[in-house]
Amino acid sequence: MDKMKKLAFAVLAAGAMSGCASTRTAELAGVDAVPAPDRQVIRPLQSYGTMGGYRYRRFAVVTVTS
DSSP states (O other), X not given: OHHHHHHHHHHHHHHHHHHXXXXXXXXXXXXXXXXXXXXXXXXXXXXXXXXTTEEEEEEEEEEEEO
């Protein structure tokens, strides 16, 4: 019975992972998909922040048109 539970779990896990991995790519791979003229990217700022004695890099969201 233990082998049967392991097999059932492996089949369900493989099915769950394969469905999640293909859902997003199939949606984006459409022929009639139009690329967006503007996109947002993350750029580092010149300043650093501090919290608890650690320095961290600050980022800003910038809209790029090209």
